[in-house]
Amino acid sequence: MKARLEAKAFAPASVGNAAVGFDVLGHSLAGPRDVATVRRIDAPEVRLAPIRGVVTDLPVDPARNTAGAALLSLRAAAKVRFGFEVALEKGIPLGSGLGGSAASAVAALVAANALLPRPLAREALYPHALAGEAVASGSAHGDNVGPQLLGGLVIAGHARLVKVPVPRRLWAAVVHPHAVLETKVARAALAAPYAIGAVVPQLERLSLVLAGCYAKDLSLIAEGLEDVLVEPRRAHLIAGFSEVKAAALKAGALGASISGAGPSVFAWCDGEAKARRVGAAMRRAFAAVPVGSDVFVSPVNGPRAELLR
Amino acid sequence: MKARLEAKAFAPASVGNAAVGFDVLGHSLAGPRDVATVRRIDAPEVRLAPIRGVVTDLPVDPARNTAGAALLSLRAAAKVRFGFEVALEKGIPLGSGLGGSAASAVAALVAANALLPRPLAREALYPHALAGEAVASGSAHGDNVGPQLLGGLVIAGHARLVKVPVPRRLWAAVVHPHAVLETKVARAALAAPYAIGAVVPQLERLSLVLAGCYAKDLSLIAEGLEDVLVEPRRAHLIAGFSEVKAAALKAGALGASISGAGPSVFAWCDGEAKARRVGAAMRRAFAAVPVGSDVFVSPVNGPRAELLR
Numbered sequence: 001m002k003a004r005l006e007a008k009a010f011a012p013a014s015v016g017n018a019a020v021g022f023d024v025l026g027h028s029l030a031g032p033r034d035v036a037t038v039r040r041i042d043a044p045e046v047r048l049a050p051i052r053g054v055v056t057d058l059p060v061d062p063a064r065n066t067a068g069a070a071l072l073s074l075r076a077a078a079k080v081r082f083g084f085e086v087a088l089e090k091g092i093p094l095g096s097g098l099g100g101s102a103a104s105a106v107a108a109l110v111a112a113n114a115l116l117p118r119p120l121a122r123e124a125l126y127p128h129a130l131a132g133e134a135v136a137s138g139s140a141h142g143d144n145v146g147p148q149l150l151g152g153l154v155i156a157g158h159a160r161l162v163k164v165p166v167p168r169r170l171w172a173a174v175v176h177p178h179a180v181l182e183t184k185v186a187r188a189a190l191a192a193p194y195a196i197g198a199v200v201p202q203l204e205r206l207s208l209v210l211a212g213c214y215a216k217d218l219s220l221i222a223e224g225l226e227d228v229l230v231e232p233r234r235a236h237l238i239a240g241f242s243e244v245k246a247a248a249l250k251a252g253a254l255g256a257s258i259s260g261a262g263p264s265v266f267a268w269c270d271g272e273a274k275a276r277r278v279g280a281a282m283r284r285a286f287a288a289v290p291v292g293s294d295v296f297v298s299p300v301n302g303p304r305a306e307l308l309r
Numbered sequence: 310m311k312a313r314l315e316a317k318a319f320a321p322a323s324v325g326n327a328a329v330g331f332d333v334l335g336h337s338l339a340g341p342r343d344v345a346t347v348r349r350i351d352a353p354e355v356r357l358a359p360i361r362g363v364v365t366d367l368p369v370d371p372a373r374n375t376a377g378a379a380l381l382s383l384r385a386a387a388k389v390r391f392g393f394e395v396a397l398e399k400g401i402p403l404g405s406g407l408g409g410s411a412a413s414a415v416a417a418l419v420a421a422n423a424l425l426p427r428p429l430a431r432e433a434l435y436p437h438a439l440a441g442e443a444v445a446s447g448s449a450h451g452d453n454v455g456p457q458l459l460g461g462l463v464i465a466g467h468a469r470l471v472k473v474p475v476p477r478r479l480w481a482a483v484v485h486p487h488a489v490l491e492t493k494v495a496r497a498a499l500a501a502p503y504a505i506g507a508v509v510p511q512l513e514r515l516s517l518v519l520a521g522c523y524a525k526d527l528s529l530i531a532e533g534l535e536d537v538l539v540e541p542r543r544a545h546l547i548a549g550f551s552e553v554k555a556a557a558l559k560a561g562a563l564g565a566s567i568s569g570a571g572p573s574v575f576a577w578c579d580g581e582a583k584a585r586r587v588g589a590a591m592r593r594a595f596a597a598v599p600v601g602s603d604v605f606v607s608p609v610n611g612p613r614a615e616l617l618r
Binding site (some may be wrong): 022023155156159162164184192194196199201202204206209210211214215223224 | 330334469473503509513519523538558615
C-alpha cells in the first residue's frame with residue numbers, strides 16, 4: 001500500500017464550559033470550522049505554511065502555534081522519521097470563545113494522523129490536542145478539543161473523554177459579537193478564590209444538566225443550565241451580555257451563557273426553529289448595544305472533526 | 310373512611326456528598342435507621358416525646374429538633390387544625406456522618422404525612438425535610454434527606470430531587486468509627502476559599518461519576534470517585550483516615566472518601582462480596598489506630614424511608 005503523503009481535515013467550532021462545566025464540558029458546533037492540510041516532509045520537523053482565512057496573525061513558530069505544538073507532540077509519540085508541514089485555513093475567529101485555537105490543533109492532528117503508518121484511534125489524539133491547547137491558553141483544558149475530536153457534548157477528563165448522549169431536540173444558538181476577548185483576560189477575571197458555598201450551586205447545576213441529557217429531560221436541563229460560578233465574573237467583559245442573555249431567555253431558550261472565554265454567547269433551545277428565533281433575538285440585542293454579530297445554530301450534538309475529500 | 314391517628318415510619322442512614330457532590334449528591338444505606346412514631350393530637354402544635362435509642366441527648370424543643378422543625382414546616386403547609394406528637398427511636402449515631410439528623414426528620418415526615426387528610430407525594434416532603442436539616446447543621450443541604458426520601462443515589466437540587474440510576478453491581482461499604490465529629494467542626498475546616506483551578510478537577514470527577522452511573526460503566530465511576538475538594542481539608546479530623554482509605558483501595562474499592570461530614574468512611578465496590586472484603590479491611594485499619602468501628606454494607610441503590618406495619 002502506498003503511503004499517503006497529504007491529508008486535509010476540518011475541525012468544528014465548539015462551545016467550551018457549556019455554562020456548568022468550566023474547563024471540563026463542551027460541545028461542538030455545525031458551522032464555523034478550521035481546515036488543516038498536512039503534508040509529509042522529509043525533514044524531521046514540523047513547519048507551518050503561511051496561515052490563511054479569517055485569522056492570519058498567528059505565531060508560525062510551531063512550538064508556539066496550537067497546530068504546530070499538537071503535531072510536535074504527535075510526531076514525538078509516533079516516533080516517525082518524517083516531518084509535517086501544515087497549512088491552516090482559519091474559519092473560526094480568534095478570541096471569539098468558539099474554540100478556534102483548539103480547532104486548528106484538532107484539524108491538524110486528524111489530517112496528520114492519516115499520514116502515519118499506524119493511525120491512532122480518535123481518542124488517542126486527545127493528549128496531543130491538549131498539548132496544542134496549552135500553547136494558546138496556558139492551561140491544558142480539554143473542553144474544546146474534546147468535543148471537536150468526538151463530536152457532540154463531551155466531558156473532558158484529565159485522562160479521557162466521555163461523550164454524553166444529548167436529546168435530539170437540543171439545539172444551540174450561538175452569537176458571535178464582532179469583538180475580541182482574550183482568553184488570558186477572561187481567565188484573569190477568575191483570580192479571586194471562591195467560598196465553598198459558591199461552588200455548591202454549580203455542582204448542583206452541572207449534575208442537573210448531565211442528568212437531563214442522560215435522561216432526555218429538557219426540564220432538568222433548563223433548571224441546571226446556568227453558570228453561577230464563572231459568568232458573574234466575566235459578564236462585564238462582554239458589552240451587552242446581560243441584555244443578550246435576557247433576550248435569549250425571553251425568546252424561550254432553556255438557558256444561556258458565555259461560550260468558552262467569550263465574547264460569544266450561546267443558548268440551548270428545544271428544537272431548531274426555537275434556536276433560530278433565539279439566535280435572532282440575541283443578535284438584535286447585540287445590535288442595540290450597538291455591536292454587530294453573526295449567528296450560528298447547530299444541534300448540541302454537533303459534528304466531529306473529519307478528513308476532507 | 311376513618312382518619313388514621315398514628316403512623317410509624319423508618320428512614321435509612323445515608324452517605325452525604327458521595328465524594329464528588331459536596332452538599333448535592335448522596336445515597337441511602339440499608340442497615341442503620343431512625344424510626345418515628347407520630348400521633349395526631351388535638352393541640353395545634355408539635356411535641357416531642359422523650360427520645361430513645363442510640364442517641365438520647367437531642368433537643369426536645371420542636372423548633373430546635375430536626376424532626377420537630379420538619380413537622381412544624383409540614384403542619385404549616387398542610388393547614389391542619391390538629392397537631393403531631395413524635396416519638397423518635399434513634400438507630401443512627403449522632404455526629405457519625407451517616408445522616409442521622411436528616412433521618413429523624415424524614416422518618417417523622419413520612420409518618421406524619423400518612424396522617425394528613427391529603428397526604429403529599431413523596432417529593433413534596435423535600436422542602437419540609439430541608440427545613441428540618443437546616444436546624445441541625447445550619448445549612449439546608451439535601452444530600453442526606455434527598456436519598457432518604459427517594460432511596461438510592463440522588464441529586465439534591467435547590468428545588469427538586471433527581472434519582473440517578475445506579476448499576477446493580479455497585480455496593481457500598483461504610484465504616485463508622487467510634488468517634489464523634491461535629492458537623493460544625495467539619496464545616497469550619499472549609500472556611501478558606503478555593504482557587505478556580507482547585508474546583509475544576511472536582512467538576513470533572515462529579516461528571517465522570519454521574520456519566521458512569523448513567524452509562525453503567527464502573528471504570529468511569531472508579532476514575533471519578535475521588536474527592537479532591539473537601540476531603541483534603543477534613544482528612545486530618547479523622548484519626549486513621551488515610552490508612553483506612555488506603556486499605557479500602559488496596560482491597561479493591563473503586564474509590565473511598567468521607568461519608569457526609571465524617572468520621573464514617575465509605576467505599577464503593579463492584580459487588581457485595583467485594584464490599585464485605587473492603588469493609589473488613591477498613592475496619593482492621595481503624596483497629597490499628599486503635600479505633601473501634603462498625604461496618605455496614607449496602608447496595609448504593611439503598612432503600613427509601615417507608616411506613617412500618
